[in-house]
Amino acid sequence: MKVTFPYMGTTVVYKKLLEMLGHDVILPPKPTRTTINLGVKYSPEFACFPLKVIMGSYFEAIQKGAEVIVTSGGNGPCRAGFYERVHQRILESEGYDVDFIVFDSMFRDPKTFFRNIKKLRDRTPWIQVMKSLLLIYDMIGKLDNLEKKVQCIRAYEKNRGETSRIWEKIQYDFDQAFSFASMKKAFKLGKEKLNSVPIHHIEEEEQIRIGIVGEIYVVMEDSINMKMEQVLNSLGAEVERSQYLSQWVTYNMLPKWMNWTHENAVLKKGEPYIPILIGGHAKQSVGQIVDYGQRKFDGVVHLMPFGCLPELVSQSIIPKISEDYNIPVLTISLDEQTGIANNQTRIEAFVDLVRGKRKQRLNGKTKLSRNKREHCCSSS
Amino acid sequence: MKIGIPQALLYHYYYPFWKTYFDSLEIETIISSPTNKRIMDQGVKYSVPEMCVPIKVYLGHVLELVDKGADYIFVPRFVSIQKGQFFCPKFMGLPDIIRHSFPEMEPIMISPYIESTTDDLATSIKQYQVFEEKFGISRRDNRKALKNAESVWKSFREYSLRGYDISEAAALSMNDGHKTLKQRKSEVKERFETPEVTIGVLGYVYNIYDSVISLDILNRLKEMGVKVRTFEMIDDDVLKEQLSSIPKTLFWTFSDKLFAAGNHFYHDSEIDGIIHVTAFGCGPDSMLGKLLELDSTKHEKPFMTLRIDEHSGENHLQTRVEAFVDMLKRKKRKVKRGALA
Numbered sequence: 115m116k117v118t119f120p121y122m123g124t125t126v127v128y129k130k131l132l133e134m135l136g137h138d139v140i141l142p143p144k145p146t147r148t149t150i151n152l153g154v155k156y157s158p159e160f161a162c163f164p165l166k167v168i169m170g171s172y173f174e175a176i177q178k179g180a181e182v183i184v185t186s187g188g189n190g191p192c193r194a195g196f197y198e199r200v201h202q203r204i205l206e207s208e209g210y211d212v213d214f215i216v217f218d219s220m221f222r223d224p225k226t227f228f229r230n231i232k233k234l235r236d237r238t239p240w241i242q243v244m245k246s247l248l249l250i251y252d253m254i255g256k257l258d259n260l261e262k263k264v265q266c267i268r269a270y271e272k273n274r275g276e277t278s279r280i281w282e283k284i285q286y287d288f289d290q291a292f293s294f295a296s297m298k299k300a301f302k303l304g305k306e307k308l309n310s311v312p313i314h315h316i317e318e319e320e321q322i323r324i325g326i327v328g329e330i331y332v333v334m335e336d337s338i339n340m341k342m343e344q345v346l347n348s349l350g351a352e353v354e355r356s357q358y359l360s361q362w363v364t365y366n367m368l369p370k371w372m373n374w375t376h377e378n379a380v381l382k383k384g385e386p387y388i389p390i391l392i393g394g395h396a397k398q399s400v401g402q403i404v405d406y407g408q409r410k411f412d413g414v415v416h417l418m419p420f421g422c423l424p425e426l427v428s429q430s431i432i433p434k435i436s437e438d439y440n441i442p443v444l445t446i447s448l449d450e451q452t453g454i455a456n457n458q459t460r461i462e463a464f465v466d467l468v469r470g471k472r473k474q475r476l477n478g479k480t481k482l483s484r485n486k487r488e489h490c491c492s493s494s
Numbered sequence: 495m496k497i498g499i500p501q502a503l504l505y506h507y508y509y510p511f512w513k514t515y516f517d518s519l520e521i522e523t524i525i526s527s528p529t530n531k532r533i534m535d536q537g538v539k540y541s542v543p544e545m546c547v548p549i550k551v552y553l554g555h556v557l558e559l560v561d562k563g564a565d566y567i568f569v570p571r572f573v574s575i576q577k578g579q580f581f582c583p584k585f586m587g588l589p590d591i592i593r594h595s596f597p598e599m600e601p602i603m604i605s606p607y608i609e610s611t612t613d614d615l616a617t618s619i620k621q622y623q624v625f626e627e628k629f630g631i632s633r634r635d636n637r638k639a640l641k642n643a644e645s646v647w648k649s650f651r652e653y654s655l656r657g658y659d660i661s662e663a664a665a666l667s668m669n670d671g672h673k674t675l676k677q678r679k680s681e682v683k684e685r686f687e688t689p690e691v692t693i694g695v696l697g698y699v700y701n702i703y704d705s706v707i708s709l710d711i712l713n714r715l716k717e718m719g720v721k722v723r724t725f726e727m728i729d730d731d732v733l734k735e736q737l738s739s740i741p742k743t744l745f746w747t748f749s750d751k752l753f754a755a756g757n758h759f760y761h762d763s764e765i766d767g768i769i770h771v772t773a774f775g776c777g778p779d780s781m782l783g784k785l786l787e788l789d790s791t792k793h794e795k796p797f798m799t800l801r802i803d804e805h806s807g808e809n810h811l812q813t814r815v816e817a818f819v820d821m822l823k824r825k826k827r828k829v830k831r832g833a834l835a
Contacts, residue, residue, distance in 0.1 A: 158784035160775060189745055191580035193777050199742050200781055207788050387594065390573065390607075392586040421544055423777040427587030429542050434594040447544060 115236070118142055118180035120168045123334035123359055124261070126289045127254050132184070134246035134292075136238050142175040145337045149174055154450050156204050163419035163449045164331035165197050167338055172201060176210055184234065187218040192393035192424050194331075221369065249297065251363065253288060256301045258358040260284055263308050265354060268347040269321075270313040278344065280307050316350075319476050322468055325406040327356040327399045328417035329425050332448050334359070339417055340454055342461075346415070349465045354411075356380075356402040357395075380405055387431050394424030400431060407439025413468035414441060415461070420449035442468055495629065496522045497604070498564030500555035502529065503548055503585070504572065506660055506699040507726070510650040510667050511615055512568070515622075515643035519631055524564050526555040529706040533558055538804050540595060546773040547707055547803050548700045549584050549591075556592060556599070566604050566628070570621075573609045579747045582778055604628065613747070616644035654726045659712060660703050689721035691822045694759035696725065696752050696786075697771030701802065708771055708802060709811050718819050723765060725755035732758060749778035756786040760793040766822045767796040769815070774803035796822060 118140045119128050125141060132139045143149070145167050153170025172183060188195025198216050205212055215234060220227045235243050261281070268277040284304040291297045324346050332339045334357055343353045365377040377398065381391075384401030391397055403414050416432060418425035429445050436443045444464045446457055499505060499512060516523045526533070529551055537554030559567050571589050572581040580586065589605040606621040615621070619637060626636055646667055653663035693715060695702060702708045702724065715722050725733075733754035737743050744750045759765045770786065772779040783799055790797035798818050800811065 158780045160777075160780035161784070162777070162780075187742075189578070191583050191586060191745060193781060195745060196742075196781050200784060203785060203788055388587055388590050390571075390586060392583040393580070394583060396583065396587065421775040421777060421780075423583040424587070426542055426545055427583060427591055430545075430587075430591040431594040434597070 116140055116179055116181045117184055118172070118175035118178075118182070119184045121145055121171045121335065122331055124254070124257055124285065126285050127250060127257070127359065128184075130253065130289065131246060131250045132234075134238075134249070135234055135243065136236055137234075140175050140178050140180040142171040142178075142180075145171055145335070150338070150450050156208065158200070160421060161200070162193055162422050163338065164194070164329070165200065166450065167331075167335075168197065169201055169204065172205065172212075176205075176212060180212065182213045182215060184215045185217070187216040189218065189222065194394065219366070249292075249294065251360075252294065253291075253297055254360040254363065256297065257285070257288060258360045260301070260304050260308065261358070262354070263305070265343055265347065266352045267308055267311055267313060268344065269350055269352045270316055272312040272314055274348070277308070277311055280304075280311065283307070319472070321352065322350070322412040322465070322472055323352045323354065324465070324468065325354050325356065325402065325411045325414045326417060327402040327406075327414055329395055329399075329419055329422050330357050330362070332417045332419055333357050339448060340452065340457060342415060342417065345458065345461055346465070349462060351412075351465055351468070354406075356398065383408075387435060388427065392424050392427060394422065396424030396428040399425065399428045400435065403432065403435050403441070403443060404439060407435070407441040411441065412472050413464065414443045415464070416443055416445040418445065418447050420447045420451075422447070442471060495565050496524050496563070498524045498526065498556075498559030498562065498567045500552055500559060500567070500569070501526045502552040502555045502704070503588075503700045504570075506703045508615065508647070510664050511643045511647035513668065514646040515639050518639035518642045519625065519629065519635060521625075521629060524559060524562055526558045526562070529555070529704050531706075534706060534804055541591075544775060546584070546775045548698070548704075548773055549588070550804065551704070551707060552588070553592065553595070557596075560599070560602075564602075566602050567599070569603050569605045570608050571605045573607055574747070575608065575610050575613045575615070576747045576750075577611050579745050579750060581748075582746055614644060614647065616640040616647075651726075655729055657723075657727055659722070659724070660699060660726065690719055691766045691819060691826060692721040692723060692764050693819070693822070694723045694755070694762075694765045694768045695771060696756055696759075696768060698748055698752070699726065701773055702771050707773070709806055709808050711769075711771060711800070711811070711815065714812065714815055715819070718816065720819055723759070725751050728755055728758055736761075744778065744782060746778045749782050753782050753785065756782070757789070760789060760795055765795070766826060767798070767818065769818065770797065770799045772799060772801055774801055796825075 116138045117132050119132070119142070121142045121144065129139050129141055149170035150167055151170070152173050153166035153168070156173070157166040157169045185198050187198055198214055202214055215230050217230055218226060264277055264281045271277050284300070284307065287300040287303060288297065291300045326333055326342060333355055336343060343355070346353045361376055365373065365375045368375065380401040381397055382401065383404040384397040387400045388397045399416060403416070406414050416429070418429065432443050432445065442464070444460065446460070497516060513523065533554035534551055535554070536557045537550040537552065540557070541550045541553050556567055556569065569589050569592060572585040574580050589603060593600040593603060604624055606624050608615060608621060610617045619640065622636055622640060625631055626633060650663050650667035653666050654660065658666065695712065695715070697708070700707070702712060705713070712722055733751055736754040736757040737750065744753055756768065759768050768786070770783055772783060787797055787799070796818070798814070800814065
């Protein structure tokens with residue numbers, strides 16, 4: 115089968131999984147302006163941004179010859195659970211005949227879930243399927259590990275763009291690895307490469323850390339969030355995302371009673387602000403901001419698609435959390451109209467503010483504890 | 495002790511229920527005034543700009559109730575009124591939005607979780623235990639009040655199904671209309687005797703029955719001699735039947751009802767056209783609207799989307815609605831002439 119999937123984050127992973135199951139994978143091109151325009155043209159005007167981008171990338175993948183689309187489903191209350199239906203209807207009305215394989219939660223409807231797996235498995239032996247799944251799981255863990263490193267190193271690199279180039283190379287290496295051993299080698303090599311990137315030495319008190327929270331698609335897919343991580347890195351801030359693929363997979367694979375993942379802890383932290391799950395990642399976003407606040411991050415960038423239902427709730431609550439934990443938060447809503455220059459200015463201003471705030475905090479501390487080097491306080 | 499009920503969102507669907515419930519418990523209620531410019535402005539001022547109008551307006555109503563001196567404010571958290579379905583995330587997080595935007599309001603808010611399996615809210619007493627503690631009410635009285643509320647609400651739904659619009663049905667079910675039922679009935683019949691066109695108006699109760707949010711679209715249509723049908727006038731079984739053939743339906747209860755009603759309107763030969771009234775930025779509607787719009791060509795029935803928000807202009811709405819009605823009339827006459835010739 116010629117399969118494709120929605121483009122999100124580190125696509126090597128899905129590509130690899132499907133390839134190992136013996137499919138012909140049509141990798142959708144990385145979303146560009148054309149993709150977005152194509153998606154916007156056919157999607158409902160007020161649909162959320164991810165729906166439009168994914169729509170566009172489906173059209174592009176179909177033009178490249180895809181016949182089957184593998185995607186995730188959902189059952190609300192966020193709109194994302196209904197994407198596949200709308201996509202299907204729109205493709206139908208445009209005269210494209212494609213098959214959808216939709217994965218809903220394994221616990222809600224195990225029958226369809228396993229039927230889908232069977233469909234995808236085709237003639238691959240079960241042993242092979244299990245092995246591929248394990249291998250992929252191993253791979254996303256390793257990739258996420260390296261990515262976290264990238265997000266720190268990139269802030270201090272001496273040659274602009276070097277880390278990003280190396281990161282691309284690492285992903286390619288992983289794409290070429292098909293066994294645990296070669297995966298391990300790629301991991302080790304990647305680590306070495308990253309460690310050899312020449313970096314500026316920055317004093318501890320000058321280092322700032324910014325967390326990115328928000329709706330999973332706009333957080334993970336850098337082609338539609340204006341390369342937020344790179345922008346923040348280039349302004350000299352270390353970055354951590356609220357969502358990593360490996361965490362997401364672990365959280366969704368484990369049944370409730372043995373779910374001790376980071377995600378669950380984060381949800382607990384969101385409880386005082388939003389007591390129930392209201393769909394999407396609202397509660398996670400809220401909890402994650404609390405988490406960053408507790409871990410003494412210097413600021414948080416909150417990303418959401420324009421008009422995102424759950425994130426609007428979290429956006430309404432954020433001023434309160436920001437006050438409670440004394441952490442600045444910048445909310446940016448993204449859609450096809452987003453202007454880069456205007457947001458660039460906002461981010462720069464935000465980082466300046468965060469820097470100033472950090473200095474203020476450190477100064478306050480030194481004053482309070484009557485630290486020995488007094489002159490340190492007046493340095494600007 | 496006075497409980498304030500904001501006249502917004504699902505107030506329009508559950509007012510007879512809540513009012514009767516509080517009355518039978520002898521708890522005094524204050525209802526906020528119908529939406530007006532001040533309420534709207536207050537709501538807009540205190541909410542996130544991207545929020546949809548109905549939620550903004552709700553905040554305005556809550557603020558007005560505080561000004562009016564309500565001791566408590568009733569802000570229920572709507573979670574689900576049907577198995578496997580939910581409300582829009584904004585409804586589910588509504589009490590959170592309010593209590594974190596106005597920290598002083600947290601102690602005076604009463605927000606029971608509304609979680610039941612039918613849209614009849616009396617099915618689970620658990621939601622109403624809050625009142626027992628707060629107002630010193632016995633379990634027995636509570637049950638009795640719920641029973642009363644249920645029966646009034648059922649008769650309200652009954653009136654709706656007979657074709658009365660929500661304000662009429664509410665007045666009738668609560669017996670404070672000036673006219674007797676018989677008079678009303680004949681009057682309604684008279685009015686609907688020879689409508690030239692019938693339009694199905696799709697929209698949430700809190701939009702189309704709020705005369706400021708929707709700019710009074712229902713009355714505008716009625717003045718043009720149009721018979722209006724809305725989703726709450728259709729029997730639940732009919733709606734369910736419409737959905738039975740669809741593999742995956744929407745998981746928001748009222749959107750699902752609208753979707754079913756839309757499909758019903760397409761199949762109902764009495765309906766000449768459909769107007770979809772939706773708030774700017776309404777998430778569920780963005781999906782629903784597109785699906786129905788795609789079907790419109792298949793069924794050859796005109797479909798128009800009216801998007802409203804706090805900046806809506808009256809004149810543009812009037813023009814569009816008039817044009818739509820004229821088009822339907824002309825289309826109908828043409829068909830008639832064609833049949834005669």
